[in-house]
Amino acid sequence: MSRVLLINPNWTGISGQQQIQFKRLWQPLCLANSAAMLEKAGHKVRLVDNNVERLSPKALGRLAQGFDAVFITSTPYDRWQCPALDIGFFIDSTAFLPKERLYIMGAHVTERPLALLGATGARAAILGEPEQTIVDIVSHDIPQSWPFAPINGCAWAEEGLLNKAPQRPRMKNLDEMPYPAFHLLPMSRYHYFPVMGKHFALLEASRGCPVGCTFCYLGMYGKKVSRKSPEHFLDEVAFVARSFGVKNFYFMDLEFCLSRGFVEAFCLGLISRRIKANWTCQTRVTDIDLPLARLMRRAGCSLIHFGVESGDEKILATTKKGISRQSASSAVEACRRAGIRTALFFNFGFPNETKRQMEKTLQFALELNPTFASFHLVVPFPGTPLAEQTGTDLKAFPPALYPQYNACHSLPALTSMLKKAYLKFYLRPQWALAFLCDSHRADIHSPHNS
Numbered sequence: 001m002s003r004v005l006l007i008n009p010n011w012t013g014i015s016g017q018q019q020i021q022f023k024r025l026w027q028p029l030c031l032a033n034s035a036a037m038l039e040k041a042g043h044k045v046r047l048v049d050n051n052v053e054r055l056s057p058k059a060l061g062r063l064a065q066g067f068d069a070v071f072i073t074s075t076p077y078d079r080w081q082c083p084a085l086d087i088g089f090f091i092d093s094t095a096f097l098p099k100e101r102l103y104i105m106g107a108h109v110t111e112r113p114l115a116l117l118g119a120t121g122a123r124a125a126i127l128g129e130p131e132q133t134i135v136d137i138v139s140h141d142i143p144q145s146w147p148f149a150p151i152n153g154c155a156w157a158e159e160g161l162l163n164k165a166p167q168r169p170r171m172k173n174l175d176e177m178p179y180p181a182f183h184l185l186p187m188s189r190y191h192y193f194p195v196m197g198k199h200f201a202l203l204e205a206s207r208g209c210p211v212g213c214t215f216c217y218l219g220m221y222g223k224k225v226s227r228k229s230p231e232h233f234l235d236e237v238a239f240v241a242r243s244f245g246v247k248n249f250y251f252m253d254l255e256f257c258l259s260r261g262f263v264e265a266f267c268l269g270l271i272s273r274r275i276k277a278n279w280t281c282q283t284r285v286t287d288i289d290l291p292l293a294r295l296m297r298r299a300g301c302s303l304i305h306f307g308v309e310s311g312d313e314k315i316l317a318t319t320k321k322g323i324s325r326q327s328a329s330s331a332v333e334a335c336r337r338a339g340i341r342t343a344l345f346f347n348f349g350f351p352n353e354t355k356r357q358m359e360k361t362l363q364f365a366l367e368l369n370p371t372f373a374s375f376h377l378v379v380p381f382p383g384t385p386l387a388e389q390t391g392t393d394l395k396a397f398p399p400a401l402y403p404q405y406n407a408c409h410s411l412p413a414l415t416s417m418l419k420k421a422y423l424k425f426y427l428r429p430q431w432a433l434a435f436l437c438d439s440h441r442a443d444i445h446s447p448h449n450s
Contacts, residue, residue, distance in 0.1 A: 002043045002138050005067040006031045007060065008076050009093035010050040011084055025051060025190055026202045028076035029252070032180035034134045040178050041135055047184040050093065061096025068142050070097050071126075071134055074106030074116070078202060078252055080220035083107040083381060088400040094120040100144055103137060105130040108402070110219045111382040112394065113155040114162040119399040124148045124156040128220055129207075131177070133168055170222050174207065175232040179239055187244045195303060195343070195372065196248040196280060201240050205233045205262070209254040211284070213307075213321045214385040215347070215378050225258065230265035238275050249279040256281035257288050264292070267299035278302050285323050285331035293338035303341040303371070306331055311364025312357040315350050320385070325364065332368050341371035346421070347378040349406040349414050351389055362421045371434070375421040377405040377414050 008028035028049055035045045046067070048055065055063065064070045074090040075083045087108055094102060105126035109116050113125040123144060126133045133153035140151060148156040153168030171177070182201065191198040206227040209218060228236070240246050257263050270277060282305035296304075308328045310316050316323060328344075335342050346365055348358050365373045380387040380403050382394050392403050405414055425431065 002068040002142050003066065004038055004043050004045050004134075004138055005064055005070045006035055006045065006047045006134075007070065007072040007093065007097075008047075008049045008051060009072060009074075009090050010054055011087075011089045024078065024192065026076075026078050026192070026200075026250070027180070027182065027185055027187075027190055028073065029180060029202050029204065030077040030080075030130055031071075031073065032182055032185060033077075033177055034071070034131045035181035035184050036178040037131055037135050038138060039181060041139065043138055045181065045184065047181065049185055052186050052189045057093055057095045060093060061098075064097050064101075068101065069103065069138055070101050071103045071105065071130075072097065073130070074104070074108040075220070077204070080107055081217055081254065082379075083217065083402070085379065085381075085402045085404045086400060087402075091116075091119050091400050094122065099123065103134075105134075107217060107220055107381075112399065113164075114157060115399040117155070117157045117162075118160075124151075124154045127153055127155055127164070128168065128222075129153075129170060132171065170208070170224060170226060172226050174204075174226050174228045179236050182240065182244055187246070192248065192250060196250065196278065199245055199247040200250070201244065201246040201248075202250050202252050203233075203236065203240065204228075204252050205256065205266070206253045206258070209258075211255070211320075211322060212385070214319050214389065215350075215380070217381045217384050219383045221254065225255075227259060227262060230262055230269055233266060234269040234273065234275070237270075237277055238273065241275065241277060247276070247278055249277055251279060251281040253281065253283075255283050255287065257283040257292065260287070260292065264295060267295045267301075270299040276300070280304065282306070284321075285328045288331050288334055290334040290337055293334045293340055297338045297340050301340055303343060304335055305343045305345070307345045308364070308368070309345065309347050310350065310353075310357070311346075311361040312353075315353055315357055315361075318350060318352075328364075329368065332370055342368075343372040343374065344368060344370045346373065346375050348375065348417050348421075349377045349409045351386075351406065351408060353409075355413070355417075358417050362417075362424060365421070365425055366428075369431075373421075373425050375418055375425075377418065379403060380406055 035047045038045045074087050099121040102122040103124050104120055104122040109125045110127045117125055136151050150165035152166050155164045190200050192200050206225055208221045208225040210223050277300045279300050280303035285306050332342050346361050380390045380392045390406055
């Protein structure tokens with residue numbers, strides 16, 4: 001039996017970025033999955049979500065002295081798709097951790113293993129999905145001896161050069177994963193204000209996405225979709241609700257409605273089992289219609305997130321997302337008629353996008369009139385087709401920094417557009433009135449971290 005420490009760092013440092021990224025207080029699901037698998041294998045695990053515990057780097061170092069292996073992620077599960085763009089907080093968190101027992105992981109590590117091995121002094125880096133690789137490391141790399149023995153899914157440095165073991169295949173049967181080890185986390189501290197409220201948990205029914213959006217980072221997931229069975233996922237939701245008093249769920253799949261058969265079976269299962277769950281998900285606007293939306297609402301779905309991205313058809317075509325203005329309008333209308341709230345994501349700063357096209361996006365957001373709208377600057381994150389299109393050169397960035405917008409545009413012009421979009425959308429009297437009258441909303445007077 002080994003003693004294992006898993007760390008999700010306190011990522012308040014992203015407040016220094018050139019564009020806003022929300023810092024939701026959500027469970028680090030990948031670490032909770034890893035902890036469950038380690039416990040199943042007979043190991044003793046401590047899981048520190050430092051977004052909650054707020055230990056200093058020195059305190060983390062003192063804590064780590066009692067463990068055989070220490071794992072820290074730059075990117076918890078909900079940020080696999082949209083990683084933080086300044087990870088100084090991650091590197092700072094490793095300052096006092098024992099280097100000979102330290103393993104790093106996350107989207108940034110997957111894309112830049114050599115740079116981050118050098119910046120942290122870690123023994124090895126985990127590339128891609130971390131869970132099974134963590135279990136294998138604990139089973140085969142303790143006690144540690146140099147050089148690092150090849151374990152599939154890992155990379156390590158020797159004399160300034162990067163070595164990679166064979167790539168680990170993606171997990172195919174997600175039903176084999178135990179339920180997340182939420183008993184190791186302060187579950188009462190997690191929430192999704194003002195959208196869903198407290199008594200909240202993040203879960204996943206599937207991984208992967210077959211759609212090749214140019215701006216979407218899939219390095220942690222892959223394009224092949226792995227999915228839990230409806231029965232297994234129903235059991236998991238019921239267990240988490242019963243064991244931890246969870247009432248509100250976010251199913252964080254990239255495309256929750258990609259398999260209509262799964263969604264219908266899951267919803268009918270929630271209804272027949274009388275599982276009382278208020279839940280949200282994210283999916284494509286092309287994957288939902290009124291009959292499905294009505295079934296989802298009957299099963300407890302109160303909010304759906306959609307990536308609309310742009311209000312200009314030419315820009316939409318360049319994203320390779322495979323959606324249109326009409327499909328976005330139809331999805332929002334279906335949700336409205338079914339009684340489901342909507343949260344829409346829009347981006348500014350695509351290659352060759354003009355100011356007029358950005359204005360068109362803002363106008364489209366106002367026309368769609370969703371419950372919530374989120375506006376961002378599109379990011380050419382390493383490993384995405386957009387990064388290749390824009391000629392993003394990672395050598396120009398230190399290990400902690402990543403491109404924060406498409407540099408083909410003027411940053412002042414983009415940030416001005418962002419500010420204008422948020423003000424015009426949320427300062428409308430009709431939006432404020434609708435929000436205040438929304439019977440599904442959380443208590444907006446409760447504390448939140450956004």
